[in-house]
Amino acid sequence: xxxxxxxxxxxxxxxxxxDRTKPWIQKTPVVTCAYFDEQTGANLYFKCENFQKxxxxxxxxxxxxxxxxxxxxxxxxxxxxxxxNHARAVAYVASLHHLPSFIAMPATATKIKIAxxxxxxxxxxxxxxxxxxxxxxxxxxxxxxxxxFIHPYNAMDTIIGQSGVAKELIEEIFPPxxxxxxxxxxGGLLAGTALAAAHFSPKTVVFGAEPELADGAFVSxxxxxxxxxDFAATIADGLRTNIGERNCAIMLKLTxxxxxxxxxxxxxxxLQVWHRMKIVVEPSAAVALAAVLRNPxxxxxxxxxxxxxxxxxDLPLGNA
Amino acid sequence: xxxxxxxxxxxxxxxxxxDRTKPWIQKTPVVTCAYFDEQTGANLYFKCENFQKxxxxxxxxxxxxxxxxxxxxxxxxxxxxxxxNHARAVAYVASLHHLPSFIAMPATATKIKIAxxxxxxxxxxxxxxxxxxxxxxxxxxxxxxxxxFIHPYNAMDTIIGQSGVAKELIEEIFPPxxxxxxxxxxGGLLAGTALAAAHFSPKTVVFGAEPELADGAFVSxxxxxxxxxDFAATIADGLRTNIGERNCAIMLKLTxxxxxxxxxxxxxxxLQVWHRMKIVVEPSAAVALAAVLRNPxxxxxxxxxxxxxxxxxDLPLGNA
Numbered sequence: 001x002x003x004x005x006x007x008x009x010x011x012x013x014x015x016x017x018x019d020r021t022k023p024w025i026q027k028t029p030v031v032t033c034a035y036f037d038e039q040t041g042a043n044l045y046f047k048c049e050n051f052q053k054x055x056x057x058x059x060x061x062x063x064x065x066x067x068x069x070x071x072x073x074x075x076x077x078x079x080x081x082x083x084x085n086h087a088r089a090v091a092y093v094a095s096l097h098h099l100p101s102f103i104a105m106p107a108t109a110t111k112i113k114i115a116x117x118x119x120x121x122x123x124x125x126x127x128x129x130x131x132x133x134x135x136x137x138x139x140x141x142x143x144x145x146x147x148x149f150i151h152p153y154n155a156m157d158t159i160i161g162q163s164g165v166a167k168e169l170i171e172e173i174f175p176p177x178x179x180x181x182x183x184x185x186x187g188g189l190l191a192g193t194a195l196a197a198a199h200f201s202p203k204t205v206v207f208g209a210e211p212e213l214a215d216g217a218f219v220s221x222x223x224x225x226x227x228x229x230d231f232a233a234t235i236a237d238g239l240r241t242n243i244g245e246r247n248c249a250i251m252l253k254l255t256x257x258x259x260x261x262x263x264x265x266x267x268x269x270x271l272q273v274w275h276r277m278k279i280v281v282e283p284s285a286a287v288a289l290a291a292v293l294r295n296p297x298x299x300x301x302x303x304x305x306x307x308x309x310x311x312x313x314d315l316p317l318g319n320a
Numbered sequence: 321x322x323x324x325x326x327x328x329x330x331x332x333x334x335x336x337x338x339d340r341t342k343p344w345i346q347k348t349p350v351v352t353c354a355y356f357d358e359q360t361g362a363n364l365y366f367k368c369e370n371f372q373k374x375x376x377x378x379x380x381x382x383x384x385x386x387x388x389x390x391x392x393x394x395x396x397x398x399x400x401x402x403x404x405n406h407a408r409a410v411a412y413v414a415s416l417h418h419l420p421s422f423i424a425m426p427a428t429a430t431k432i433k434i435a436x437x438x439x440x441x442x443x444x445x446x447x448x449x450x451x452x453x454x455x456x457x458x459x460x461x462x463x464x465x466x467x468x469f470i471h472p473y474n475a476m477d478t479i480i481g482q483s484g485v486a487k488e489l490i491e492e493i494f495p496p497x498x499x500x501x502x503x504x505x506x507g508g509l510l511a512g513t514a515l516a517a518a519h520f521s522p523k524t525v526v527f528g529a530e531p532e533l534a535d536g537a538f539v540s541x542x543x544x545x546x547x548x549x550d551f552a553a554t555i556a557d558g559l560r561t562n563i564g565e566r567n568c569a570i571m572l573k574l575t576x577x578x579x580x581x582x583x584x585x586x587x588x589x590x591l592q593v594w595h596r597m598k599i600v601v602e603p604s605a606a607v608a609l610a611a612v613l614r615n616p617x618x619x620x621x622x623x624x625x626x627x628x629x630x631x632x633x634d635l636p637l638g639n640a
Contacts, residue, residue, distance in 0.1 A: 050598045112595075271635045275432075278370045278600040278631035311598035315591045 008250070009160055011199040017160045018167055021063045024096065025164075028052050030172050035276045040292055041300040045177065047169040050281050050311025056238075057165050057309055058089035058152075061188055064161030065150055066093055077101055079147035081127075081138050083109035084238055085310050086152040091120035102147050104137045110314045153186030154244025162192030169305050170201045177204045180305035181288040184208035184217045184258065185239035187247025189309060194254035204305075208251065208258040209291035211235075211266060216242040218258040221251060235266055238284035238310065259291035266290050273308075285309045328570070329480055331519040337480045338487055341383045344416065345484075348372050350492050355596040360612055361620040365497065367489040370601050370631025374412045376405035376558075377485050377629055378472075381508055382413045384481030385470055397421055399467035401447075401458050403429035404558055405630050406472040411440035422467050424457045430634045473506030474564030482512030489625050490521045497524045500625035501608040504528035504537045504578065505559035507567025509629060514574035524625075528571065528578040529611035531555075531586060536562040538578040541571060555586055558604035558630065579611035586610050593628075605629045 028048045036044050049057040066074060077100035080090045087103045094101035103117055107126040117124060127137040142149055151158060166180055180197060184190040190208045197204045210217050214231035226248040231240050243251065251258075261269075266283055269290035273281050285308045292299050292306060348368045356364050369377040386394060397420035400410045407423045414421035423437055427446040437444060447457040462469055471478060486500055500517060504510040510528045517524045530537050534551035546568040551560050563571065571578075581589075586603055589610035593601050605628045612619050612626060 055598065274600050275633070275635050278375065280594050280598040280600055313595070315595050 008198075008253075009156060009195065013160055014163050014167060014195060014199055017064045017157075018164045020067050021060055021161060021164060024053075024063055025059060026052050027168060030169060031277065031279075033277050036272075036289070036293075040296055040304075042292070043303045044289075044292065045169065045173050045303070045305050046277070046289075046308055047165055047305060048279065048308050049165055050279060050285060050308050052310070054085070054088045054092045055310055055312040056085035056089070056282075057162060057189055057307075058085040059092060060164045061153075061158035061161035061192075062086070062089040062093045062150055065155065065157040066097065068157050069148060074099055074148045076146040077148070078150055079103070079138075079141055079145060080150045080152065081105070081134055082152050083113050085312055087113075087122070088116055088120070088312070090150050091117050091122035094122070095120045100145075100147070102141050102145050104134065104141055106134075112314050116312070151244075152241075153188035154246055156246060158188050159191045159195065159246065159250070162188045163196040164192070165189065165307055166193040166196035166305070167200055169307075170196060170204065173303070173305065175303070176201045177305045178302040179205045179207060179256075179299065180307065181207045181209055181259070181292055182307045183236070183239060183284050183287040183309050184210050184243065184251075185214070185241045185284065187217060187243040187251060189307065190217070190255065191247040191250035193307065194250050198254050206255045207291070208255055209288040210258050210260055211239055211287060212260045212262055214239050214241070215260060217248075217251060218260055220248050221255075221258045224252060235263055236284040236287050238282065239287065259295060261287055261290040261294055265294055269293060279308075280311045280313065281308045282310050282312050285311065328518075328573070329476060329515065333480055334483050334487060334515060334519055337384045337477075338484045340387050341380055341481060341484060344373075344383055345379060346372050347488060350489055351597065351599075353597050356592075356609070356613075360616055360624075362612070363623045364609075364612065365489065365493050365623070365625050366597070366609075366628055367485055367625060368599065368628050369485055370599060370605060370628050372630070374405070374408045375630055375632040376409070376602075377482060377509055377627075378405040378409035379412060380484045381473075381478035381481035381512075382406070382409040382470055385475065385477040386413055386417065388477050389468060394419055394468045396466040397468070398470055399423070399458075399461055399465060400470045400472065401425070401454055402472055403433050405632055407433075407442070408436055408440065408632070410470050411437050411442035414442070415440045420465075420467070422461050422465050424454065424461055426454075432634050436632070473508035473561075474566055476566060478508050479511045479515065479566065479570070482508045483516040484512070485509065485627055486513040486516035486625070487520055489627075490516060490524065493623070493625065495623070496521050497625045498622040499525045499527060499576075499619065500627065501527045501529050501579070501612055502627045503556070503559060503604050503607040503629050504530050504563065504571075505534070505561045505604065507537060507563040507571060509627065510537070510575065511567040511570035513627065514570055518574050526575045527611070528575060529608040530578050530580055531559055531607060532580045532582055534559050534561070535580060537568075537571060538580055540568050541575075541578045544572060555583055556604040556607050558602065559607065579615060581607055581610040581614055585614055589613060599628075600631045600633065601628045602630045602632050605631065
């Protein structure tokens, strides 16, 4: 495969990925909300991946990756680093295939995140915050287990898997959307969405949305190349990461820009979703709506798709 | 109409009420959750009135009442006492009909409850906790405005309106449910559900579910007559009331019993719904599920309908 084909997978690659992952995932609902339509003067269509199996879209990329591997490659199990949604997806997909899963997670991970992973039978080991320690722990884990490493975002099968979210949204909504707005961290969902729009709804413009406190994609977009930035403890914990290389290349080529939002805007959008729509989204998932609320002029009178990426929260559960 | 017909409205009365309220309300979804099915060993069907307009089932009773009144009776508007879901429903239905609404509410009502009512254009006045003061304020309000008083639960049109929740659930689920479990406060939803089951699914057994801290229906059921009890500040704020007279009569005749739940059981059920189902329910709405989780022997192997009565919470909204 040449470099350009690798960067920009074909329409049929996206179609095949969607077809093969479909039997294992939810076709999540698309919902509307009169209140937010009034607030924005736009028509908003919310794609609810918070109702997806494991509580986020991440299962799509993991499934697509694993279904594309030879069983010999995964017979020792699956491994990754992450304490959050990607780890859950890896652990769940491993359990579906009766494989062990190995997760390297920060020693500071919350009890409920740990409980969720154990529920899927994952084997956990911990790293501390020191530079390089995560990579050390991960490398040791891979040597010891021979498990197959599943990257959270910077891999084409992952990106293609995530494209299913926007593909389903595009197929459900007619007339076509003017824009789709997507939370961006590592950029798997953003890149997948940009590819889905390019292939299935070429007039639909894709924006990323990012916390000001973790602005790697924003800076990279403006610089026209991948730049790593420091990121602070944004409430949108799923977005505390820099954009991946492949993800960045697709972002630069196929998206219209990255919208920034402040912490309070994320928090207010989150609460308003709970309050008005009665559904639980996680802070990262509220980032795209926050960006639309912050930029009314950009979206007024338009038909906008908004991706609710997940619904996993650290609730104070007694038995978790 | 004789006493018995008044107590037990006919099947066609329920059908007509449902038909006339339908155009104004959501047909709320019925959802399932593999996690809770595993926890209980039962098949649970959750009827999501948290997604209903105004955030709870209360709109059904109010609408049915107002649609049954002569316009001359409501031309001065609608009035009620309540700070919660019933008040919202009255204010919303009044706004639909371009009528004023007048709400007598406790001086301690939260900012967000007040904001929700003002959003529907309601006129508010306040009473304090002193015995009889609520009735004084309400009587003065009615004299002054000549508005039509809409009781929150103890009225047959209200009860018949609420029957639509269980009617829709019964019509959607096949084979028929073994039981339906319903939160009970004033008993409008319980009585409506009992009537719907009696007329549309006579083999389905109806249970009420009530906080131990507000156990008026439990005590009344066991005594075989309406008994008023004191109630403490249960987290299930929508259920802090005694069962109404008509409601009690229907409960005694048509339900199988009242299940009690402790505060911590309500709170844990609430969090688990948020965590596992990713939907926002209010504490009162979690009471029926809490009762099923507490009584596995009663429900194991059965097909159970659970009513999620509402999703209105006092979230810390910045702009409310």
